[in-house]
Amino acid sequence: MGFLSTAITLYYDYSRPPFVLPPSPSSSPSPSSAAVFTFTGLSASTVTVHFLLHRYRHLEDKMANQDDNHDASGSRNNVEKEIKRGLTIMKSIIRARDKGEKFEVHWSAEDQLIEPNDSMLASYIGSLVRQHIPITCDNWRSPELKVGKEKIWSEIQRSFHIDESRQKYCIQLAGKRLRGFRSFLSNKFLKDEEGNFVEAERPMKYAEIISAEEWDNFVAKRRNEKFHEVSDKNRKRASKPAYPYKKGRTGYARLQQRILAEEKSDATSLPEHVLWKAARVGKDGAVVEAVQNVYDECETLSQTLPSTEVQDCRSVLSRVLNVP
Template sequence: MAPRKDKKQMDEKEGKQKITSPKRLRGPTLKPEIAKKRSEGLKIDIQYNDDGEGVGEGYVQLVSYMGVLARTMVPVYHTDWRVVPMELKEKLWDCVKGAFLVDENSKNNVISSIGTSFRSFRHRLTKEYILPYKDKPEYLLQPPTEYNYIPIEDWRKLVANRLSKEFQVKSKKGKERRAKYVYIHRVSRKGYAGLQEELMQKTGSRKPIDRWVLWKLARLKKGEYDEVTRPVVEKIDELTKAVEEGKITCVGQKDILTLALGTLEHPGRVRGKGGKKKPKQFFNTPKPTKTLEEEECQRMLMEKVKSLEEEIIALKAGKKEPLTPRSEVSSTNIRKQLLQHEEIGGKTHDSAHVENLSAQGTRKASPLTQVYKCKLALETEDNIVAYGTYLRDSQISIDGADILVVILYPLQPNALL
């Protein structure tokens, strides 16, 4: 019997001219650099987000490595990941720990991810190397050259299973389910968690990204949406605007993404968040107190900024309008109490004529005066007592300067500011 050929060789043997696609297909990933680091006693550190999900370049390498383990260490004849012996799963976990600095609490997720890679590998073998040659059994006696490390007996067991009537029925049902999935994402190996981390780094905010925003971005291809996805994206934008204007309220599972798609959530996963998130966990978990405080602070902050802008416009017009009440204003040394600051509105709407407000009256400000939000603390940086906002000229240093601070959200009302 001649050695098992790969798909191209088999097509040529049949006298057919194989038409190659201009798109280069990805071969099996081996990750030799990870094995080299492991042999040198070096491990790749894995970073986690607030939800305990792996993110960053290290996690992308871990995902690739888990795929290597699934292809090379798990016998392909196993019909279900659940029947794979626990001893083998423990060995896979040890391999991961030998190459990566992973949190022990991530063990179940890592093993589950290897299982997902294993199912994907068997699916590819079935789709590309078995079913196309089901009427040519002589081509199915040995594994393809590309995966010649698969033991022949294991390969033949897989072939027998895939050509069985039982599998054909199961495969048909799977194709029917797959046909209903028309919104293809493109988040690659980084997943939704990695996509969210990228956005957080770009915006400088650690606030979780709404899942409908992630859902949209995951389906962008070269800055555009396909014809099937575009109507849903437009619906998401319409609903987002309606929520912002207070016309509708979205609660729990009936949020913007669910309404835009028009279908309920799958019981085993959360759309726009990845397969590791479960609906009961995601939709029934209260927001962290810090997140709620920040949202309330942001709301009050925008109200105060709007009020200040109106006062400035009134002053420019020569009207005698009352300034912000003194009880809400504190002039303080930035080195003592201002922990963090960031621009919240860029230049104000009329940045060329913004005026600073002070206890003594008004004076002309630099054209680059901007509105910033801040946290105020006493004694130590961790003892935050209030959230606020202030105006500052971006051309001068704030170190040691006395500035006007508007307290928006006091955490400790009795604090001596």
């Protein structure tokens, strides 16, 4: 009965949509025989793998902690990579869960997710939010999303050693992942190469997580004139950043962790303007003049300000960049 118990558990854990294995190419089984095929003659691991392949075979890549100011093309590629990597992540997480194992996660001094397993958790959160939150939600703070958010958090706790105090961070990350997925759907299926909207039917490879009604509502929202105005404004702003981020999918927290490890430093964090500059150094090691000028101003300002005013380096960087 071990494999039967495992299969039933998978069915209820991921009941959006119900799990039904595809029929054999050489036969056309009836609903009753399909049920027999689903739960008999298969080991627990085989059921798990088939379940995951069935549920996520349409997903093509996974998104990580990319900067919100990436252009539309880069963002699209990142999300595709996130979704595909989610397949492997899900399998490893479920296998570990079946063994009663949980993954460890760690946090930086600034309470940011860092290695090990930071990418695994971020990917898993992306998979969960696509299952439990509709793509048509307009307000992430809506009370209607409470049940879905609670399900996401409970699933995270089942597979990761994570404190209750981290719930807010994880739910906020889920919101970012959902926004990225929506942008991916728009750019991939609703727009041509010039960015003009085109007629598009629901992509069938996402039919298991997006209903026909949900897709129609999503398309209608994306065609709304007000949405176009906001979208165009954000696109123009993101396409010409004054100080482009050059570390790709590596976020600030992981970059800081890497630098501290390379320097074998006992410090738990870097000055904000030092990290900011490091994030804008290209592969060739070159630093553009505008970035270097900001860094130099931060160095000068941090040495001239009274110690009572220098609470942290973020305030110094904010003053130089003239941002709140």
